[in-house]
Amino acid sequence: PPSGSVYIANVPFSVTSQQLEEAFSQFGRIRAVMLLNTEKGVPRGSGFVEFETAAEASAFVEADQQDPIFLLDRDLFVAHADIKINPARRPSDTLVAQHFSPGSEDLIRQIFSEYADTLVNVRIRKSLLFGTHYVNGCAFVQFKSINAATHALHALNARKISETGRLLRLQFS
Template sequence: DLHPDVTEAMLFDKFASAGTILSIRVCRDMITRRSLGYGYVNFREAADAELALDTMNFDILCGRPLRIMWQQRDRALHKSGVNNVFIKNLDKSIDNKSLYDTFSAFGNILSCKIMTDESGQPKGFGFVHFESQEAADIAINKVNGMLLADKKVFVGRFSSRNQRTDPSGPRKFTNIFLKNFGDQLDEEKFRELFSKYGKITSLKLVTDDSGHSKGFGFCSFDTPEEAEQAVENFNGFTVGDKQLFVGRFQKKNQRLSQMKRKKEVERQEPMNKYQGVNLYIKNLDDTIDNECSRKEFSKFGMITSA
């Protein structure tokens, strides 16, 4: 959760009072060099690291609370969701620190996070990753159904997206979104086209104050199968000089989540391209330039950039 402006020097100033620091690194995008929002502080003594964790967790740095946790070298364990607890129906007043304070009574916490939207507002759910399964089980038994800030919360085992997905196929829908048809189609023509595939329960084309179509609208079918048939047959359908878009209706937060996932995939593509072939070199003497680097490393293979 580090602010993009946080540097290694800022982290050194923050953590130096806890003990002797051996190294500090803010993790950055390999291509853009922008901060990825997390980093590492390596202390000489484990006791100093523990002191930092106990006394500085959730301190504010550049306007954001720090989330401090032990480095988890086993990435597979972190991604597996083992010992991970899911909490929902949280009041908006519950922040990361409140969640940590509530659940730390049940065992050592590896990580704790309240999920937020694009504007930074809490979504009302979060996750706590415990060190042991026993601690996770106790937390579920003790806190599930309990009142936190006057709201009854649900606490259960974390399930991955793949586990939550219906194995019989994609999530079903009955509402579809229409756009890019201008004035060339009205409600009557849409009803005529779509009624071939099932019973229409509602149809609304959005208009401006003068009654002219804005080129988009919504249609609801009686069953998911009918809605899927309409999408399959009319998405991309040519109307005059326009290509009609017909797709599953999504709420704003669903569209934003989908766009965020798409951007993340696009961001990862250049990184994946150079995965395993790009080297990061540090602690170089000031006399070392690009030419020296090429000369030293060219013996191992062709260099595309340096």
């Protein structure tokens, strides 16, 4: 059965998740919009729209089938997302940042300073299993909402941290 997640593709690179949320809100209540980027932060032109209910997601897909949805003269590809999406990658209100040691909470708060009004909590673990390997030092950054976490992920993922020289690696918790 369909879930509340919809996969979209052929999205113009200049379009933001906020713009998509505004454009698609006519089809239902949106939890989050996640646009995918390459490792270097370049837009892939695809992503996911998470509706509150499967019925709202279905209404969006059906609307596209009846009258194709165009965005900046591009015909969007719209389909139900595979329900087997890794739950750790689905939008949540918490992000995981790799390679932070205990005691680096101030650095994390500095990195996320433009989102300070939406931060709820920052926790650090010594190690965490990522896929098939352990990563030393992971920070869990909790926000007031899924949308706030999504906006922070899109804005900050793959940015270079000047204090460490590393790229910031973020994913949903």
